[in-house]
Amino acid sequence: MTAAANFSIALIHYPVYDKNHDIVATAVTNLDVHDIARSARTYGLSRYYIVTPVEEQRRLVEKIRTHWLEGWGSTYNPKRKLALELLKTEDTLQAAVAEVEERTGKRPKLVVTGASGRPNSVTFGELKALMDADPDQPFMLLLGTGWGLTEQVFKASDYVLEPISGGGDYNHLSVRSAAAIMLDRLFGR
Amino acid sequence: MTAAANFSIALIHYPVYDKNHDIVATAVTNLDVHDIARSARTYGLSRYYIVTPVEEQRRLVEKIRTHWLEGWGSTYNPKRKLALELLKTEDTLQAAVAEVEERTGKRPKLVVTGASGRPNSVTFGELKALMDADPDQPFMLLLGTGWGLTEQVFKASDYVLEPISGGGDYNHLSVRSAAAIMLDRLFGR
Numbered sequence: 001m002t003a004a005a006n007f008s009i010a011l012i013h014y015p016v017y018d019k020n021h022d023i024v025a026t027a028v029t030n031l032d033v034h035d036i037a038r039s040a041r042t043y044g045l046s047r048y049y050i051v052t053p054v055e056e057q058r059r060l061v062e063k064i065r066t067h068w069l070e071g072w073g074s075t076y077n078p079k080r081k082l083a084l085e086l087l088k089t090e091d092t093l094q095a096a097v098a099e100v101e102e103r104t105g106k107r108p109k110l111v112v113t114g115a116s117g118r119p120n121s122v123t124f125g126e127l128k129a130l131m132d133a134d135p136d137q138p139f140m141l142l143l144g145t146g147w148g149l150t151e152q153v154f155k156a157s158d159y160v161l162e163p164i165s166g167g168g169d170y171n172h173l174s175v176r177s178a179a180a181i182m183l184d185r186l187f188g189r
Numbered sequence: 190m191t192a193a194a195n196f197s198i199a200l201i202h203y204p205v206y207d208k209n210h211d212i213v214a215t216a217v218t219n220l221d222v223h224d225i226a227r228s229a230r231t232y233g234l235s236r237y238y239i240v241t242p243v244e245e246q247r248r249l250v251e252k253i254r255t256h257w258l259e260g261w262g263s264t265y266n267p268k269r270k271l272a273l274e275l276l277k278t279e280d281t282l283q284a285a286v287a288e289v290e291e292r293t294g295k296r297p298k299l300v301v302t303g304a305s306g307r308p309n310s311v312t313f314g315e316l317k318a319l320m321d322a323d324p325d326q327p328f329m330l331l332l333g334t335g336w337g338l339t340e341q342v343f344k345a346s347d348y349v350l351e352p353i354s355g356g357g358d359y360n361h362l363s364v365r366s367a368a369a370i371m372l373d374r375l376f377g378r
Contacts, residue, residue, distance in 0.1 A: 164231075184373065
């Protein structure tokens, strides 16, 4: 099994911070569904989880998914179908973790992105080496929406991945762009 | 001057192909404006051009830009302001090229992305070497919308950059994700 085939990505809509550092559930953005699914398929990932506790939001994502998998969209644009086949909605991060465990028999190592200098922080190169060293070990990359993942999620994670640097001090990529760059750094040729 | 500071990116809405290989003008997507501006700012680019011959569409982009630069958005989220300062709308690719020439005194070398094997195709490494060899030479990366840039744009370009490969045969990234990955490969640390 390649490292990518044992790797999944989860877009977390709760618990995340809002602008005032309050813990909230953010709304799902349509292009997050498509863009990250397409990136996940391009780099050969096993799954893309969209995590939100809001049932109506999960239904909305399922509606998008069904449209492109079974509806008119599946014949209009089969490339979208291939991407959205990776998509799974879950109400909690724990449920996404359980789904990996059920599929692979192993609890995934959780990776978050954040400032370096934390005790369990790793570079992209170090994370690649960890994955190559144990191809049977699933990994899951957690992406925050809003103003970022809460401290609680950071504490529950196994690794903190170094932030993407563009060389300057501006580092405010969209979550869609950040996901694409991270997957390219980990799995791109 | 760094290579990035002499590098610009242009999102082309005309001339591009539609699904049936007809040449059309596509509509501007709101998140293309924001995501690519944020990526351009992260990697230190000089400009981000949105090219469309449709006056109403240029007005729409200007409205978004003004909202975040001068309106309520400028105080709500100053990071967006920094990104959208790079944005300029133009009616044609020629006008964007002329703007670079006016600013820098040199016509930019035009780079498109496409399948390898064309006579003027370069890898990411080769393009980096070309830029480093002549820091005074501006470069402009052209991104197509719809079903891609027309043959006419390819013929008018100086270099064809190798496509992004994720290792498999699926290669259908969104233009936002592709732009982010290309800038990271060229300028990321």
